[in-house]
Amino acid sequence: MASLAEVRREEPEEEVSPMDPVARPEELRLLEALLFASAEPIDQATLAKRMPDGVDIKVALAQLQAEYAPRGVNLVRVANKWTFRTAGDLSWLMTRESTETRKLSRAAIEVLAIVAYHQPVTRAEIEEIRGVVTSKGTIDVLLETGWIRPRGRRKTPGRPLTFGTTDGFLSQFSLEALGDLPGLEELKGTGLLDSRLPTGFSVPSPSDDATLREDEEPLEPGDTLELLLAPAVEPEAEEPKTATEASAEAEMTAEAEIEIKADVADESEAAEADANEPDSHGDERGEADPEDRGE
Structure with missing residues (x-):
């Protein structure tokens, strides 16, 4: 009895015949080759020049586009030029x-710490604590990070904005509440504060209460973040001058140049005259007078 292996050897192996090519116009293969080989999109006129005579380039591109529509790569037209691009629904793969x-x-770290411990605090109060002027850009950076926010306005002349921290600040530093900020003893233990502190020095205990205090007023509709980050106002462009104004200005400039040159010439003449005058103190610096020598 033949073994199973021998039976398998005796069975004729099925020959894998190549798939019969699907009837596909040759111009589509040419278009594929051109578009795949090109590093940039190709316009229709350039493609038409490379096609055999009698090929309708518009029909061929439409057929190739329909053929690639369900695939991972699509034939698309960009600025009247054709190219292969990743399918739109698969763009997340390339992200x-x-x-x-x-x-x-x-400076930003210092301002953030002051806002965190002393909130609500105004810019003037921040500067008083730091002892230096706080740049507007420093506050802008903290506003952009989303770690501080404008709370309200202080009930003082000028109604300055008051600032406080946000939930993003707590999330960034893994804090459940502002009360979890390190206290005086913890700061000493980490070496961030000198052990020899002034008498009466203390670290404030900030509150998570978002309610405005008695000395604060609510923000108005116009007090938006865009106002705080508004770009600098560019100077207005000067209006073009008329021909008469330009001519008058040129004449004034020429007269001013003439006066300057005249003043320079007068100063030069005066300097030369001073140089040619005899020195009234020549006898003191030069040789003694014969009478003084008794001659």
Whole structure:
């Protein structure tokens, strides 16, 4: 009895015959080759020049576009030029997320700490605590990060904005509440504060209560973040001068140049005259007079 392996050897192997080519116009293969090989989109006129005579380039492109429609790569037209692009519903495969880490400046860290511990606090109060003027750009950076926000306006002359921290601040520093901020003893233990502190020095205990205090007023509809981050106003462009104004200005400029040259010439003449005058103190610096020598 023949073994199973022998039976399998005796069975004739099925020959894999190549698939019969589907009837497909040759111009479609040519278009594929041109479009795949090109690094940039190709316009229709350039493609038509490379096609055999009698080929309707518009019909061929429409057929090739329909053929690639269900595939991962589609034939698309961009600025009247044709190219292959990844299918729109698969664009997420090509997306790459990256996190950019930027280090805060020392001034921004100081302002953030003051806002966190002393909120609600105004810009003037921040400057008083730091002892230096706070740049507007420093506050803008903290506003852009979403770690501080305008709370309201202080009930004082000028009605300055008051600032406080946000939930994003708590999330960034893994805090459940503002009360979890390190206190005086913790700051001493980490070496962030000198052990020899002035008498009466203390670290405030900030509150998570978002309710405005008695000395604060609510923000008005116009007090938006865009106002805080508004770009600098560019100077207005000067109106073009008329021919008469331009001519008058040129004449005034020429007269001013003439006066300047005249003043320079007068100063030069005066300097030359001073140089040619005899020195009244020549006897003191030069040789003694014969009478003084008794001659």
